[in-house]
Amino acid sequence: MKTAVAEVSLSALKHNLLQVKKLAKDSKIMAVCKANGYGHGLIKVAEALSDADAYGVARIEEAFKLRASGISKSILLLEGFFSEEDIPVLSVNNFQTVIHTEQQLAQLEQSNLDIPIKVWLKIDTGMSRLGISINQVEEFLARLKACPNVSDDIVAMTHLACADEIDNEFNHTQIARFTRCVKAHNLSKTSVSNSAAVITNLFYNSTWVRPGIMLYGVSPMQNSSGSENNLIPAMTFKTKIISIKSILTGDKVGYSGTWQAKQDTNLAVIAVGYGDGYPRHAKNGTPVWLNGREVPLVGRVSMDMITVDLGPHSQDKIGDEVILWGNELAIERVAAWCDTIAYELLCQLTTRVEWKYINTD
Structure with a gap:
């Protein structure tokens, strides 16, 4: 099972350069x-x-x-x-x-x-x-x-x-x-x-x-995303679910128990952490994309893992793909939850991440 992967679309880079040519x-x-x-x-x-x-x-x-x-x-x-x-x-x-x-x-x-x-x-x-x-x-x-x-x-x-x-x-x-x-x-x-x-x-x-950041499909403007300017995110950062467990109302999650369940629910443990460059300061509620919906990060980011709340009636499985940012989930939104900017998130991915380049032209 491949875990943390940064998939870079060369086609998106070319598309974004074309947008620069149209504007300038x-x-x-x-x-x-x-x-x-x-x-x-x-x-x-x-x-x-x-x-x-x-x-x-x-x-x-x-x-x-x-x-x-x-x-x-x-x-x-x-x-x-x-x-x-x-x-x-x-x-x-x-x-x-x-x-x-x-x-x-x-x-x-x-x-x-x-x-x-x-x-x-x-x-x-x-x-x-x-x-x-x-x-x-x-x-x-x-x-x-x-x-x-x-x-x-x-x-x-x-x-x-x-x-x-x-x-x-x-x-x-x-x-x-x-x-x-x-x-x-x-x-x-x-x-x-x-x-x-x-x-x-x-x-x-x-x-x-x-042009710099716009070539990578990220908006340079405050409170906006690249897609609002006809840009395509060049990077999709993704990984997999490695564990699913049920917890009860009142259970605490992660180091120091910074998040506590308000209802019986299911948690997924996801193979990514600050050892891969995912921001350690991501807050409870930071969205990730899973099976067509956003689910919230709960508990502290660890070196190798994060935990998300799937909800009490989830049908997700071990091995399902999780998107941390990309087309489905704008990196600008993730950065805002982490009190930082997309530039930093992109630049801090580590060598442990597997890189994959695709071209759909």
Whole structure:
């Protein structure tokens, strides 16, 4: 009996990329596949998203894995390089880099490269994370344009802090700051939109869009699911029932007895736990999908098992399939019950989980 399985639909990934193309039809698409393809498998994801114009990763190790798998398209290091020793490696492997500090710029100027590197200049418009301030842009641009190690086609980029909140006025503040900066410095190539901005059309005239979570069928917007935006969940996380038992009114379940039965009922023990990456902090009532219905988690999540209340008249059997999230049960709902976000659930599955890739095209 197979227990915890993460089934990834390559067809869903392709479908979701097509939705990005429909929404951002005038922009090039950088498919963000950092963090092991948001937990879906870096190489398989990149291959499925081959119709994207480029790939975005966080670390140089991820870029190496893509190149080693035979992927020749442009790859951008979204956090840039961390050491001057990385700079020749970027040049040789045709990796593009974000520049967001003066230290990076100085190291780039001091390098001696045969092949210049394409640079994306990150401008902080209010998120106060990575990026140079607007009043540094003139100096950075002058130095980048004078540097023989930098190719001519510099892309100006920023990141929106609140794009998942459609009515948040700070989105328009950031966009206005970026737009003024771009116009003041006559920058023709830009990138602003993450998944949320793509869906809400917050910045429609970017040269590049950088979708991430929406490619995996998950909504970047608060209080919504991917299906509401014509996205298909790429991952179905599932397992099996390994035990069924009857309990009486008043019986307590699990470590510390955090749940107590209000009626005589049947429980199923399910083969998944925090050892597989299922969230230990999932609350009583967190839904799982079983035989066409939702049933609630009861008791604490253990390393290898969870327990659900089947109800007093259940007909479920040992070996029946249980879906923890996927098409039948939106991961966004599960994340809400766990006081977290879908991104974290996807990225924290462990190596004990069996991975299966399907393609229905």
